[in-house]
Amino acid sequence: MKEVTKMSVDFDRWYTDVVRKAELADWSGVRGMMVVRPYGWAMWEAIMRAFDDMIKDSGHENWAFPLLIPREFLMKEAEHIEGFAPEVAWVTRAGGAMEELEEPLAVRPTSETIIGPLIKRYIQSHRDLPKLTNQWNSVVRWEMRSRLFLRSREFWWQEGHTFHAYAQEAMEEADLILGYYRAIAEDWLAVPVLVGKKSPAETFPGAVYTLTVEGLMRDELALQMGTSHYFGQNFARAYDISFSNKENERELCHSTSWGISTRLVGALVMAHGDDSGLIVPPKVAPIQVVVVPIFRDDDGQAKVRRFIDGWSGELKRAGIRHRVDWRDERPGDKYAHWELKGVPLRLNVGARDADAGQVELVDRLTRQKAAVPVAGLADRLGKELEDFQRRLYERAQKFQRDRTYELGTLDEVVAHFREKGGFVWTQWCGDTEEEGRIKAEAGGVTIRTIDEESKASGRCLVCGRPAKFRVALAKAY
RNA sequence: CGGGGAGUAGCGCAGCCCGGUAGCGCACUUGACUGGGGGUCAAGUGGUCGCGGGUUCAAAUCCCGCCUCCCCGACCA
Numbered sequence: 001m002k003e004v005t006k007m008s009v010d011f012d013r014w015y016t017d018v019v020r021k022a023e024l025a026d027w028s029g030v031r032g033m034m035v036v037r038p039y040g041w042a043m044w045e046a047i048m049r050a051f052d053d054m055i056k057d058s059g060h061e062n063w064a065f066p067l068l069i070p071r072e073f074l075m076k077e078a079e080h081i082e083g084f085a086p087e088v089a090w091v092t093r094a095g096g097a098m099e100e101l102e103e104p105l106a107v108r109p110t111s112e113t114i115i116g117p118l119i120k121r122y123i124q125s126h127r128d129l130p131k132l133t134n135q136w137n138s139v140v141r142w143e144m145r146s147r148l149f150l151r152s153r154e155f156w157w158q159e160g161h162t163f164h165a166y167a168q169e170a171m172e173e174a175d176l177i178l179g180y181y182r183a184i185a186e187d188w189l190a191v192p193v194l195v196g197k198k199s200p201a202e203t204f205p206g207a208v209y210t211l212t213v214e215g216l217m218r219d220e221l222a223l224q225m226g227t228s229h230y231f232g233q234n235f236a237r238a239y240d241i242s243f244s245n246k247e248n249e250r251e252l253c254h255s256t257s258w259g260i261s262t263r264l265v266g267a268l269v270m271a272h273g274d275d276s277g278l279i280v281p282p283k284v285a286p287i288q289v290v291v292v293p294i295f296r297d298d299d300g301q302a303k304v305r306r307f308i309d310g311w312s313g314e315l316k317r318a319g320i321r322h323r324v325d326w327r328d329e330r331p332g333d334k335y336a337h338w339e340l341k342g343v344p345l346r347l348n349v350g351a352r353d354a355d356a357g358q359v360e361l362v363d364r365l366t367r368q369k370a371a372v373p374v375a376g377l378a379d380r381l382g383k384e385l386e387d388f389q390r391r392l393y394e395r396a397q398k399f400q401r402d403r404t405y406e407l408g409t410l411d412e413v414v415a416h417f418r419e420k421g422g423f424v425w426t427q428w429c430g431d432t433e434e435e436g437r438i439k440a441e442a443g444g445v446t447i448r449t450i451d452e453e454s455k456a457s458g459r460c461l462v463c464g465r466p467a468k469f470r471v472a473l474a475k476a477y
Numbered sequence: 478c479g480g481g482g483a484g485u486a487g488c489g490c491a492g493c494c495c496g497g498u499a500g501c502g503c504a505c506u507u508g509a510c511u512g513g514g515g516g517u518c519a520a521g522u523g524g525u526c527g528c529g530g531g532u533u534c535a536a537a538u539c540c541c542g543c544c545u546c547c548c549c550g551a552c553c554a
Contacts, residue, residue: 016547029527031545086552110554143553144478155554224554261554294513332514350513360513477553 004340006275011219018269019148022278022341025265032146032153036262039341040149042286043265044156048136050188050283051158051260054180060132060160067137068105069114076113077238083205084109087141089153107140112206112231112257115161116239123253126165126245130173134160149266150223150477157261163241163253167232170254174230177258178211181226189264190281190393191215191271192400193225194423194472196449201432204257208232214448214472216400217270220421222448222474225267228258271396278342279364281392282385289315289322289381290343291359292334294350307354311374318378320385339364344388345381365391410441410461413473417442423474425451427467429460437462438473447471 004021005013019025024040027033036044052062068091075081089107093100108114115133123131138156146152160177164170178195185193198210207229215225236242236252245251272279282288291308295301308324315322325334331348338346348360348369361372361381365388372380403422407413413424428435428447438461439446449472456467 012548027546029545139554141553144551145553151553157554227554259554263554292513296512300512330512330514330516332512332516334515336515348513352513 004275004277007218007273008275014273014275015266015270016148018273018277018340019266024269025148027148032143034148034152034154036156036265039286040262040265043268043280043284044262046284046286047184047188047260047264048158051180051184052136054183055132055134055160055177058132058176060134060162063133063135064137065111065115065118065135067108069108069111071104071106073117074106074113076116077206077235079234080112080206080238084141087143089140089142108137109139109141110257110259111135111137111139111159112161112235113239116235116241116255119161119163120239120241123163123241123243126243129163129165129243129253130169131163132160132173133162134158147266147477149263149269155261155263157259160256160258162256163236164255165243165245165251165253167254170232170256171230174211174228174256174258177228177256178213178226181213181228181258181260184260184264185213185215185225185267186393188281188283189268189271190283190389190396191225191267192393192397194449196452196472198227199428199432199435199447199450199471201435202447204229206231206234208234212449214423214474214476215267215271216396216403216423216474217267217477218273218399219270220403220475222423222476223263223267223270224448224476225264226258226260229256231255231257272392273342276336277340279392280342280344282344282389285321285342285344287321287323287338287341287343288385289320289345289347290334290338291322291324291347291349292331292338293324293326294331294348300351303351303354304349307374308349311377314378315381318382320378320381335362345384363388365395408458408461410438413438413445413461414442417445417475421475423448423472425470425472426461427456427458428469428471429463429465430468431460431463434460434462442473444475445473446476448474448476 004017007014022039023037025037026035028035088109091101091105091107119131119133122128136158138154140154143151143153162173164173182193182195185191193213193215195213198212203210204227209230211228212224213226214222217223233252233254235255241253242250243253268281269278293304293308295304312324342364344364346362348362353359358371358373361370405416405422405424407416407424407426413426416424435447451470454470456470458467459465460467
């Protein structure tokens with residue numbers, strides 16, 4: 001049957017099993033390139049819709065920029081290209097005879113270096129600003145080690161790129177988007193996140209600073225779920241993206257970029273799943289309610305069908321995404337199937353229920369069953385779904401709280417991560433070499449985020465000097 | 478990209494050492510019985526043995542090259 005490796009036995013195998021058996025995605029035969037199947041893509045579509053609405057409401061516009069980037073464009077911003085060089089794929093030949101191109105073209109790993117030189121045409125005056133662009137596309141990064149959704153050589157995302165007359169406005173933009181990302185993670189995916197700034201070592205190549213949202217997965221590893229970058233005038237300087245201000249002087253733009261990707265589908269799997277499979281948050285669930293009819297013979301089937309037909313239209317009108325599973329399988333198979341796929345609510349409906357005018361409601365989180373009258377079913381299910389979304393978030397929040405610690409010294413941190421995972425808050429002086437020592441000595445532990453809300457108070461965990469930053473440490477994907 | 482392992486039906490595997498008719502379980506198809514938590518029986522379908530080359534009368538099996546996947550390390554949305 002469709003056995004899934006137990007999460008407690010081997011989390012990585014569990015993840016791979018679940019992603020494939022729940023029909024989210026597969027490998028394609030070309031190393032690192034994945035096929036996203038309809039059930040997985042539908043979750044990404046829900047995320048896309050939610051985020052697209054948010055940015056449209058705040059004046060952003062979708063564009064389409066080219067897939068291939070001329071080498072000279074890519075090479076302009078020194079720090080940026082240095083950061084991305086190891087993972088850029090190049091087109092060097094084309095045509096029937098596979099002729100060598102005079103100038104190689106980079107397959108975009110991200111589009112700052114092509115949007116910059118193209119967008120400047122459309123920016124002349126301060127009246128053209130801000131220019132708030134976004135594109136939904138896929139990018140290629142030549143990773144050496146891949147995992148479905150979390151690290152594939154091609155992945156799908158949105159990349160926003162904005163250009164502003166004022167530094168303050170660009171920084172506010174980066175903050176605004178970070179807030180959207182937090183909403184996507186917490187309100188839509190039901191994954192609580194730490195929100196803050198990256199250390200210089202973890203900052204996006206070419207950025208002045210990078211803001212991040214970090215979630216905690218059920219194997220107690222952190223996952224970066226979205227980043228928003230403030231570039232200052234770095235990219236504007238490299239590509240001469242400038243405008244005439246009110247005094248008719250030339251000035252360089254201040255720019256930002258920000259992205260969330262199909263990685264978020266992996267995040268939802270790892271943040272909520274259990275030994276039976278996925279648990280999908282109702283707001284992004286392709287199927288929120290599955291109906292399993294139970295019958296013995298044709299008469300029984302007809303009776304159950306009439307009963308279900310009596311209220312399924314009402315569910316549809318109420319906007320509840322549901323499916324009636326009429327496949328010729330046994331009920332037990334169907335239960336296991338839809339649990340693996342993480343459908344939040346299930347209705348078991350047999351002749352006895354039809355007679356009683358009720359359905360059996362089964363909750364994917366608690367597995368509890370309850371008899372529910374069909375009168376007012378759509379309202380009831382709507383409330384149940386909202387409640388499910390809330391309970392799922394609270395469960396993840398408790399999980400995260402129970403695995404968030406406060407430690408003072410590097411020795412304590414090293415000892416902690418020998419035994420446990422989770423987030424460890426500590427104090428840091430800001431020295432990048434000392435940050436490297438944490439990573440080396442604690443076995444891949446990194447600074448996930450710098451707390452921007454509260455001030456550092458104690459001493460640096462490495463050197464003992466007065467700390468400048470309060471930081472969250474974790475092992476991460 | 479370094480070390481190790483593996484590619485045979487949709488999935489999981491045996492066969493390879495010692496060359497000679499391509500097999501098993503699950504899934505799938507059909508039928509019957511069944512049906513409120515992963516059923517039973519019967520009869521079937523399905524294969525360029527990862528790709529290319531070599532050795533041989535003959536290659537899934539031996540040799541060479543390549544591709545892909547998995548595990549472990551260094552780099553990463």
